[in-house]
Amino acid sequence: MTSIVDAVRNDNPRILKLLLAVPRSIKTADLNRGFLLAVEMGLCECLKCLFTSNIDKEVEDSKGNSAIHLSVVSDHPKTLELLIHEKCSLEMKVNGSTPLHMAAKLGQHECLNILTRSGVNINAKDSGGNTALILAVKNSQYMCMGILLRVGCDVDAQNHEGRTALHYACHTARGYAQLLEAGADPDICDKEGNTALIMSAAEGFDRVVKALVEANCDVNVTCSSSRRTALHILSLKGHVRGVSDLVFGGADVNLYDKEMHTPLWYAVSNRRHNIVKILLRANCQVDTFQCHENIPPEACPTRLALSQGSIGIMKDFILTGYDKSHLKVYLRRRR
Numbered sequence: 230m231t232s233i234v235d236a237v238r239n240d241n242p243r244i245l246k247l248l249l250a251v252p253r254s255i256k257t258a259d260l261n262r263g264f265l266l267a268v269e270m271g272l273c274e275c276l277k278c279l280f281t282s283n284i285d286k287e288v289e290d291s292k293g294n295s296a297i298h299l300s301v302v303s304d305h306p307k308t309l310e311l312l313i314h315e316k317c318s319l320e321m322k323v324n325g326s327t328p329l330h331m332a333a334k335l336g337q338h339e340c341l342n343i344l345t346r347s348g349v350n351i352n353a354k355d356s357g358g359n360t361a362l363i364l365a366v367k368n369s370q371y372m373c374m375g376i377l378l379r380v381g382c383d384v385d386a387q388n389h390e391g392r393t394a395l396h397y398a399c400h401t402a403r404g405y406a407q408l409l410e411a412g413a414d415p416d417i418c419d420k421e422g423n424t425a426l427i428m429s430a431a432e433g434f435d436r437v438v439k440a441l442v443e444a445n446c447d448v449n450v451t452c453s454s455s456r457r458t459a460l461h462i463l464s465l466k467g468h469v470r471g472v473s474d475l476v477f478g479g480a481d482v483n484l485y486d487k488e489m490h491t492p493l494w495y496a497v498s499n500r501r502h503n504i505v506k507i508l509l510r511a512n513c514q515v516d517t518f519q520c521h522e523n524i525p526p527e528a529c530p531t532r533l534a535l536s537q538g539s540i541g542i543m544k545d546f547i548l549t550g551y552d553k554s555h556l557k558v559y560l561r562r563r564r
Contacts, residue, residue: 233263242274249282261288268296268312271305276312286317293323301328306339319349325356333361333377336370341377351382358388366394371404384413391419399425399441402434415446422453430459435471438463442478449481456487464492464508467501472508482513489528497530497542505542515546 233255236245245263248255264284267275289295294302297317300309309328313319320327326334329349332341341361345351352360362382365373374394378384387393395413398404405425409415415425426446429437438459442448451458460480463471472492476482483491493513496504509515515531526532534542 233259234266237263237267237270237272237275240270240272240275242278245275245278249278252282255282257285260284264288265290265294265296265299268299268305268308269303271300271303271308273307273311276308280315286312286315287321289323295321295323297321297328298323298331301331301337301340301344302335304335304337304340306337306343309340309343313343313347319344319347320353322355327353327355329353329361330355330359330364333365333370333373334368336365336368336373338370338372338376341373345376345380351377351380352386354386354388358390360386360388360394362386362394363388363392363397366397366404366408369401369403371407374404375407378407378411384408384411385417387417387419391417391421393417393425395425396423396428399429399434399437400432402429402432402437405429405437405440409440409444415441415444416450418450418453422451424450426450426459427452427462430462430471433463433466433468433471435463435468435474438471439474442474448475448478449484451484451486454487456485458484458486458492460484460492461486461490461495464501464504465495465499467496467499467504469503469507472504476507476511482508482511485524485528489524491528491530493530494528494533497533497537497539500537500539500542502539502541502545505545509545509549515549 231244233248236248260282264279265288267279287295297312297319300312329344332344354360360383362374362377363386365377385393393413395405395408395415396419398408418424426438426441427450429441449458458480460472460475485491491513493505493508496508531546534546
């Protein structure tokens with residue numbers, strides 16, 4: 230004998246209507262299975278038949294998925310519209326995620342459009358504190374990101390790690406321009422004290438650094454653990470464009486990190502001669518005679534350049550007109 234599930238699986242609304250006409254012969258479990266199967270397969274005509282029966286619209290499958298969740302995961306926008314019309318819950322969570330979160334994460338942009346027009350909370354957070362916008366950016370779903378920005382979502386919402394969508398966009402160098410255009414705050418720190426600038430510098434994304442500088446970010450913000458600025462990081466990496474943009478944006482070339490090293494020290498340590506020239510033109514301090522008295526000798530760029538035999542860098546130091554007695558001191562020590 231044909232069951233409710235068989236009729237749905239075969240997409241046969243005619244047989245389904247005949248079976249539903251004899252409600253006493255239908256088991257609730259079979260009705261629920263048929264309903265969820267119709268949603269998963271996107272069979273709107275079968276669903277319309279099932280809605281004429283006394284069906285539980287909020288029934289869940291063995292994994293806890295509701296009908297709304299299944300329609301989104303299976304990417305059936307027409308089915309989703311039908312379920313919304315039948316007043317199915319849009320805020321129910323599965324593993325901490327609403328249908329909106331799933332649509333953003335999976336890149337189901339048609340379903341996302343429908344959900345945003347249906348009055349859902351576009352800034353709702355999942356179990357990790359992520360909004361749909363954060364999930365879209367984390368999962369490289371930039372069409373979904375655009376939809377959420379257009380409907381006015383909170384662009385600066387933070388998850389449990391303290392990170393915004395801009396943090397994740399700058400970590401991958403994608404989507405950051407749209408977020409900045411939408412007014413994202415570039416100076417929000419995550420729980421580790423990192424801003425979008427620190428993250429983009431750590432990844433070596435010069436074009437992202439430039440965009441953040443142009444957005445008037447704090448160019449002197451430091452990572453809480455190392456106290457390094459973006460200028461420290463890019464001087465170490467040897468990124469000429471990034472260092473130039475930071476200097477142009479007002480970065481302090483003489484800030485010390487936790488180890489009492491300046492950006493110049495890092496440029497010298499990795500023999501980044503082009504970076505050294507940029508920093509010297511920005512009037513950075515060259516030696517410990519110019520530095521604070523508590524700075525240890527090993528943190529002196531001059532001493533480091535001499536120990537490495539970096540003749541070209543030493544020539545540039547001499548051309549800056551720094552204290553020549555300093556050079557004499559170190560040369561005597563090297564005998």
